[in-house]
Amino acid sequence: MVGGKVVQELARTGQAPPDRYIQTNDSRPIAAPAVTSAVPVIDLRRLFRSDGAEEAEKLRSALQSWGLFQVGVYHLLVIDTDIPTIQVIWLLRRTLFTVLQAIGHDIPVSFLDDVQDAARRFFQLPMEAKQKYSNLTETGEFGLEGYGNDCVLTEDQILDWNDRLYLLVQPEDERKLELWPEDPSNFRDVLHEYTMKARKVVERVLWVMAKLLELEENYFINQLGDRAGVYARFNYYPCCSTDSVFGIKPHSDGSVITALLLDKEVEGLQVLKDGEWVKVPIIPHALLFNLGDQMEIMSNGIFKSPVHRVVTNTKERMSVAMFYALEPEKYLEPAEGLVDEKRPRLYKKMRTKDFLDVFFQKFSLGQSTSDCAKL
Ligand SMILES: O=C(O)CCC(=O)C(=O)O
Numbered sequence: 001m002v003g004g005k006v007v008q009e010l011a012r013t014g015q016a017p018p019d020r021y022i023q024t025n026d027s028r029p030i031a032a033p034a035v036t037s038a039v040p041v042i043d044l045r046r047l048f049r050s051d052g053a054e055e056a057e058k059l060r061s062a063l064q065s066w067g068l069f070q071v072g073v074y075h076l077l078v079i080d081t082d083i084p085t086i087q088v089i090w091l092l093r094r095t096l097f098t099v100l101q102a103i104g105h106d107i108p109v110s111f112l113d114d115v116q117d118a119a120r121r122f123f124q125l126p127m128e129a130k131q132k133y134s135n136l137t138e139t140g141e142f143g144l145e146g147y148g149n150d151c152v153l154t155e156d157q158i159l160d161w162n163d164r165l166y167l168l169v170q171p172e173d174e175r176k177l178e179l180w181p182e183d184p185s186n187f188r189d190v191l192h193e194y195t196m197k198a199r200k201v202v203e204r205v206l207w208v209m210a211k212l213l214e215l216e217e218n219y220f221i222n223q224l225g226d227r228a229g230v231y232a233r234f235n236y237y238p239c240c241s242t243d244s245v246f247g248i249k250p251h252s253d254g255s256v257i258t259a260l261l262l263d264k265e266v267e268g269l270q271v272l273k274d275g276e277w278v279k280v281p282i283i284p285h286a287l288l289f290n291l292g293d294q295m296e297i298m299s300n301g302i303f304k305s306p307v308h309r310v311v312t313n314t315k316e317r318m319s320v321a322m323f324y325a326l327e328p329e330k331y332l333e334p335a336e337g338l339v340d341e342k343r344p345r346l347y348k349k350m351r352t353k354d355f356l357d358v359f360f361q362k363f364s365l366g367q368s369t370s371d372c373a374k375l
């Protein structure tokens with residue numbers, strides 16, 4: 001296993017991307033242009049006002065025509081059983097949502113800007129400064145964590161137009177701090193604080209999701225537990241004037257759930273819905289929640305992990321993804337309460353580590369990952 005060349009350097013030459021990045025004709029982004037109609041945004045706060053009927057109608061139509069929507073998550077954060085919360089849960093249960101945007105999530109906007117700035121300043125450092133944190137060993141072997149490009153498994157693997165800094169942030173005692181940038185000087189503190197803040201929001205969302213499925217409300221939170229493997233992936237997509245490459249090729253995430261902080265100005269993320277690619281619009285400072293394969297397995301297929309991709313742009317783009325996965329030694333399987341005669345078990349029991357080993361291989365090769373654990 002070796003790593004690819006850093007894309008930022010290739011972009012700097014101003015030449016067309018090398019062949020290794022060029023998609024075959026039938027899988028190019030241009031072969032399947034994304035629809036431009038906006039994903040509906042539902043404001044849950046409005047739903048519970050006296051004039052909420054219009055918002056409810058919007059939600060009903062969103063459910064019928066899309067099955068996914070973006071949502072102001074304020075009411076999801078009210079962790080008690082007052083009536084509005086129950087109504088929200090009832091409404092959401094019918095959506096089986098897989099992607100949602102969260103606003104009103106309690107993380108100060110200025111702090112989210114700090115996260116973006118710290119990441120941007122890291123990617124702007126000279127190459128030698130970044131290479132101190134390389135994901136390649138001295139002999140060129142690929143290590144999961146660090147700064148760099150794709151893991152290259154085969155000669156003909158098509159690479160993504162993306163550099164990333166990938167770091168385990170939890171459990172804290174497993175952090176490889178030598179790979180955490182010291183420049184910019186606030187990077188480590190900002191990442192630590194973001195880890196803490198984002199985890200709180202994620203746990204609130206997971207709490208509601210367990211309720212939607214009529215599981216014990218802490219079910220997913222407990223599955224993650226204290227030793228969950230949480231990774232931060234800072235994605236940097238240099239500008240690119242051709243649309244024959246992908247920022248990230250179509251994939252689903254291997255996590256339970258992913259929290260994404262998207263670029264405030266440059267679009268790129270697209271989600272596959274009913275066979276059609278849909279652009280995820282920018283809502284500055286929202287967090288986008290994306291369910292991963294581990295959630296699909298634990299929910300016995302009731303929640304799906306959506307296939308998504310990133311296209312390049314004539315402007316550079318950045319995103320910060322936080323992936324929440326079960327602890328590697330823990331077993332991954334459908335929740336007992338979600339398996340019965342009407343809904344037979346769809347996924348086998350697998351050690352999370354074994355699942356992720358297969359996942360990363362398939363991910364690198366651009367193959368579908370969601371069936372890794374299918375029976
Ligand atoms: O950059 C984005 O918007 C999405 C990134 C993503 O899908 C990933 O890191 O898995």
Ligand SMILES: [Fe+2]
Binds near residue numbers: 308
């Ligand atoms: Fe992803």
